[in-house]
Amino acid sequence: MGTARITSDPLLLEELLLGSPTPTDGAQVVFVGVVRNHAEGRPVRGMRYEGYEPMALEVLQAIVGEAEERHEVGSVVAAHRLGELEIGEASVAIVVSGPHRDAAYRASRYVIEEIKRRLPVWKHEHFVDGGERWVPGTHLTPDSPAPYTPGDPGLPLPPREVQGHG
Amino acid sequence: MGTARITSDPLLLEELLLGSPTPTDGAQVVFVGVVRNHAEGRPVRGMRYEGYEPMALEVLQAIVGEAEERHEVGSVVAAHRLGELEIGEASVAIVVSGPHRDAAYRASRYVIEEIKRRLPVWKHEHFVDGGERWVPGTHLTPDSPAPYTPGDPGLPLPPREVQGHG
Amino acid sequence: MDLDVLFFASYRELVGTPSVRITLPVDATVSDLVEEVRARGEGFSRLPDRPAVAVNRSVVPHAHRLESGDEVAFLPPVAGG
């Protein structure tokens, strides 16, 4: 059921919504992450996303599978974009459909938090003042069980070690 | 910024997404509630939504305003449909845009939970076997402070008295 | 004073009409109104004795004093979304 996509093409919501909801679904939760014009108070001009594509696809497929397994949802579709993005363009889109809203919200949240923690993708921020930087990220560690806990309130997980690049 | 709509026309996502996200927004959370083909294990054919329209509009406007006030989001748009709906049709749609995803998820959840608790709307379920019923709901009480608490984890609130109609 | 009272959903079906005009003494409360409405018999008497009542589109306590021209509605438990 779940679909994962890593692409350099613009993310089209209509496309990601195809086939959803099904007749058994009562709730649909869509998350879209977009490039915004500021970071920590500094005006941003755009963002370049770089990924380790084959690994990113495998990790995203795993995340989508986990979301479907751990939450009672009908289907999860997640897509992450790579390349040069302008302000307002979508970098990530997640569509969750299922019988009940609570599980749909939780699954949606699970996918975006895991994307931020685990997806081998990096972003290079271009500031309006001409500066640029690699956005500080999360240090990956050898595969550990995913951080889901039965009481998971659908909230962000405690951050793992966050650091600038080495 | 916030917009509330009570309408007998189909809810069009494209329309509700107009003007969103703005350049300061990094996250967009969309919730769509749809009529599903089963309720407590019994096959459902469709649903008729009835509302006390002027009050429903005022309450929805209040909910949208509260969501914007209590969560750091750019804009909230909420629409609720009335009339005869078929399986798969959207009864409610909420679009939240803002700088950060955590606030966007929480605001979205706030709006749908408050809609369920407070909006003067009733649904009449038509079962495939020919039966029908008014869906049991929440007894309204005189306006009390909205249930937001500073530590609100964006989760469903403890149910108020839920009962069949009197 | 005369007030038009609205009924929705299951209450509308119960009383068989979306609205009735009720005559009440000045200074009547919501509680008085509910009593008056239920006293009409048949479906009306099957309304709960403490229904949610909105005056001018806000749910009010039953001790709330009514005024001429108020928009009054009997609201069954809500189930939007």
Next chain:
Amino acid sequence: MDLDVLFFASYRELVGTPSVRITLPVDATVSDLVEEVRARGEGFSRLPDRPAVAVNRSVVPHAHRLESGDEVAFLPPVAGG
């Protein structure tokens, strides 16, 4: 054995190339590989001494034993989404 090692994002910029071929003794571990890579000097020596390393698209402990044909990548802290 010979292995192609991939570098991404800030690491790629640091070492000035997206990949290098490294020759290692049989039975070498990720730890040995990191040491060998950092010994190339210049940008390579500025890589962290405990970078995240993926072998065949999974992050592995530094004690992991490498095999000929493995797909190896040095991954800076990730920031997707």
